[in-house]
Amino acid sequence: xxxxxxxxxxxxxxxxDGVRAATAATxxxxxxxxxxxxxxxxxxxxLAWTLGLLRSELxxxxxRWRTLALLAVLAAVPVLVGIAVxxxxxDGGSVGGGGPDGGGxxxxxxxxxxxxxxxxxxxxxxxxxFFLPMAIGVVAGDAIAGEASAGTLRYLLVAxxxxxxxxxxxxxxxxxxxxxxxxxxxxxALAVGALLFPLGEVTTxxxxxxxxxxxxxxxxxxxxxxxxxxxxxxxxxxxxxxxTSSGIAAMATTVGLLITVQILDQIPQLHAIHPYLxxxxxxxxxxxxxxxxxxxxxxxxLGLQALYAxxxxxxxxxxxxxxxxxx
Amino acid sequence: xxPYEPEQDTTEADELSAGRRKAARYVVPLAVAGVxxxxxxxxxxxxxxGDPDLPKITAQELIEKIAASDxxxxxxxxxxxxxxxxxxxxxxxTGGFAPGGGDEGGKGAADPSAKLMELASGTHTLRIAADGxxxxxxxxxxDAAEYSLIHNGDDVWAYDxxxxxxxxxxxxxxxxxDKSHRGGKGAGKDLPKELPATPKEFAExxxxxxxxxxxxxxxxxxxxxxxxxxxRLVLKPKDSGSTVGQITIAVDEKTGTPLKFTLSPAxxxxxxxxxxxxxxxxGKPSAATFDxxxxxxTKVTEEDGKDGRSGRPGHSGEDFEGFKGEGPEGxxxxxxxxxxxxxxxLPGGQGLPTSAAGxxxxxxxxxxxxxxxxxxxxxxxxxxxxxKTRLINAxxxxxxxxxxxxxTKDALVKAANAAQ
Numbered sequence: 229x230x231x232x233x234x235x236x237x238x239x240x241x242x243x244x245d246g247v248r249a250a251t252a253a254t255x256x257x258x259x260x261x262x263x264x265x266x267x268x269x270x271x272x273x274x275l276a277w278t279l280g281l282l283r284s285e286l287x288x289x290x291x292r293w294r295t296l297a298l299l300a301v302l303a304a305v306p307v308l309v310g311i312a313v314x315x316x317x318x319d320g321g322s323v324g325g326g327g328p329d330g331g332g333x334x335x336x337x338x339x340x341x342x343x344x345x346x347x348x349x350x351x352x353x354x355x356x357x358f359f360l361p362m363a364i365g366v367v368a369g370d371a372i373a374g375e376a377s378a379g380t381l382r383y384l385l386v387a388x389x390x391x392x393x394x395x396x397x398x399x400x401x402x403x404x405x406x407x408x409x410x411x412x413x414x415x416x417a418l419a420v421g422a423l424l425f426p427l428g429e430v431t432t433x434x435x436x437x438x439x440x441x442x443x444x445x446x447x448x449x450x451x452x453x454x455x456x457x458x459x460x461x462x463x464x465x466x467x468x469x470x471x472t473s474s475g476i477a478a479m480a481t482t483v484g485l486l487i488t489v490q491i492l493d494q495i496p497q498l499h500a501i502h503p504y505l506x507x508x509x510x511x512x513x514x515x516x517x518x519x520x521x522x523x524x525x526x527x528x529x530l531g532l533q534a535l536y537a538x539x540x541x542x543x544x545x546x547x548x549x550x551x552x553x554x555x
Numbered sequence: 556x557x558p559y560e561p562e563q564d565t566t567e568a569d570e571l572s573a574g575r576r577k578a579a580r581y582v583v584p585l586a587v588a589g590v591x592x593x594x595x596x597x598x599x600x601x602x603x604x605g606d607p608d609l610p611k612i613t614a615q616e617l618i619e620k621i622a623a624s625d626x627x628x629x630x631x632x633x634x635x636x637x638x639x640x641x642x643x644x645x646x647x648x649t650g651g652f653a654p655g656g657g658d659e660g661g662k663g664a665a666d667p668s669a670k671l672m673e674l675a676s677g678t679h680t681l682r683i684a685a686d687g688x689x690x691x692x693x694x695x696x697x698d699a700a701e702y703s704l705i706h707n708g709d710d711v712w713a714y715d716x717x718x719x720x721x722x723x724x725x726x727x728x729x730x731x732x733d734k735s736h737r738g739g740k741g742a743g744k745d746l747p748k749e750l751p752a753t754p755k756e757f758a759e760x761x762x763x764x765x766x767x768x769x770x771x772x773x774x775x776x777x778x779x780x781x782x783x784x785x786x787r788l789v790l791k792p793k794d795s796g797s798t799v800g801q802i803t804i805a806v807d808e809k810t811g812t813p814l815k816f817t818l819s820p821a822x823x824x825x826x827x828x829x830x831x832x833x834x835x836x837x838g839k840p841s842a843a844t845f846d847x848x849x850x851x852x853t854k855v856t857e858e859d860g861k862d863g864r865s866g867r868p869g870h871s872g873e874d875f876e877g878f879k880g881e882g883p884e885g886x887x888x889x890x891x892x893x894x895x896x897x898x899x900x901l902p903g904g905q906g907l908p909t910s911a912a913g914x915x916x917x918x919x920x921x922x923x924x925x926x927x928x929x930x931x932x933x934x935x936x937x938x939x940x941x942x943k944t945r946l947i948n949a950x951x952x953x954x955x956x957x958x959x960x961x962x963t964k965d966a967l968v969k970a971a972n973a974a975q
């Protein structure tokens with residue numbers, strides 16, 4: 229067993245932050261070329277290792293100022309929407325009542341004044357098309373390329389993480405960020421909604437009524453579906469991230485792809501390809517507010533996200549597994 | 556091997572094999588994409604390939620089945636695709652056609668007639684639920700919003716979640732709500748109640764009527780609709796000159812409820828109207844479904860009762876029935892059955908504004924634009940303009956007469972010539 233494995237195992241067990249330091253320290257020795265055999269350590273050790281690596285990744289990701297700034301921006305969106313609605317309806321008017329098509333603005337905005345819970349849905353509908361996937365794109369795009377451009381990728385690989393495992397850990401981190409980002413938006417919206425607007429029985433968009441606790445449950449479900457809607461973007465970002473060793477380039481490409489796909493989704497002449505664009509069924513989360521719930525598009529959305537995860541996840545694996553790591 | 560080397564040991568392999576191995580890894584994502592594509596392509600094909608094997612049945616027996624059907628409780632999802640071949644003007648023109656759409660500021664966005672007019676074009680997903688004659692609900696599913704029309708006892712509610720506006724009418728609106736609720740498909744359900752005849756007599760009468768209007772009625776195999784076995788009843792006009800190719804109604808084998816309605820044009824191509832259940836359940840819908848109380852803050856428009864009653868059914872039902880039935884002055888129906896043509900006179904500048912009609916209310920540019928949509932025709936009647944859709948054609952003559960029908964252009968010209 230090589231020295232790296234021992235140290236890394238210890239680091240994984242003892243604490244997340246040790247990993248980088250330990251791997252960096254052992255790197256020089258391993259660089260000289262230990263004939264590391266394929267001797268596989270026992271399974272529990274590997275599992276502990278993976279968990280340790282994941283923990284380390286998570287703490288590094290969520291302690292970054294960049295990540296915190298992204299989350300702060302996301303949390304600010306519901307505050308802005310809430311205050312805007314409050315000001316506009318302060319004189320007793322209603323939002324979106326003017327236009328013949330029911331007014332513009334994000335979905336559910338007309339109901340916010342009656343029930344603060346709807347601010348959760350409005351905020352998610354407002355952030356899902358761009359803010360959320362952009363934040364995901366930054367995190368996922370940075371996953372591998374960021375390490376490469378910071379020169380830390382080879383040290384991570386020196387510790388016997390294995391490329392596949394490192395990739396999986398990176399993807400898991402990106403998915404965790406999806407969930408956390410969505411929940412941050414939802415929680416901030418719920419807090420603002422509760423502060424500014426009344427809460428109570430919820431009228432579904434089908435016109436029926438459900439109790440507030442049912443409404444909360446649906447809000448949680450919607451947040452989970454929104455988080456799951458971002459699986460495709462994160463897989464795409466991870467794949468892009470393995471293509472380059474510049475973190476900025478990977479982030480820019482991912483966000484650029486996101487914008488391109490959103491534009492393509494708006495062009496009616498291209499309707500033939502729309503069902504295959506990862507953003508096409510994003511707003512289907514609103515179907516959870518129907519009564520009874522309309523599952524067709526939700527299922528399509530989740531299936532599509534799984535497909536993107538499968539295709540681009542394995543493409544990332546294919547690319548990363550054979551890539552020459554020069555930095 | 557140092558752990559940060561690629562996972563394959565490429566040091567001893569030659570360049571060629573290394574390249575192959577690299578390529579081999581990309582087989583995985585391609586395979587995933589391929590399998591997904593194959594699944595997406597094949598599953599619907601497999602699902603539709605097997606028509607159910609049902610016992611043979613005559614058209615009369617099938618119509619009896621429909622008439623005897625006593626389905627009162629059902630809920631389901633309906634998909635309606637309408638392709639009239641109208642030029643796409645977006646909602647502006649539709650709004651202009653629909654009464655209460657643009658100009659009548661008093662009515663809210665939840666006014667049913669304007670909303671249901673939207674169904675006349677494009678693809679829509681609807682949900683319907685019914686529990687006896689007193690409780691029905693029709694919902695139009697929009698993006699992140701829903702438009703619901705609820706009939707519960709004495710109340711008719713319409714609720715538009717996008718604008719959070721509601722529309723309320725007392726029992727007076729009932730006829731309209733019923734009719735729109737049933738759409739084209741459910742008509743058969745109402746008939747047994749309205750006619751005293753037994754299902755058998757009704758079937759005989761219906762067949763006789765079909766014979767009179769020169770329609771061929773036959774049962775053409777079976778189909779699967781919404782996961783249920785169904786017979787296909789095909790109605791075909793025998794006359795030439797009609798733009799209607801055939802009407803197919805899929806009838807549920809067990810309950811006799813019509814499940815799918817397809818109107819194909821004679822010219823071929825995709826169906827003009829295709830409305831059918833994608834999911835159906837004959838169980839009793841939950842009572843809460845029909846329960847509507849406007850929430851605090853919902854803007855409610857009350858219908859005053861009288862003026863809605865007469866106008867509403869025409870706009871809510873089938874696409875052109877209302878068009879014919881609206882009855883401008885001097886309506887005259889030429890012929891009968893499928894090739895009947897409605898002849899009407901344009902009173903001043905109303906109806907279809909064209910330069911041909913000599914309307915001074917329409918700017919010259921607009922008139923020219925309208926002219927460019929139609930074809931100029933000449934005949935014994937003089938000259939006029941034919942406006943074509945995939946189903947309905949209209950001839951507007953220069954002396955202010957309009958001939959409308961689900962017939963070909965030649966038939967319109969012939970009718971106009973004969974009317975001189």
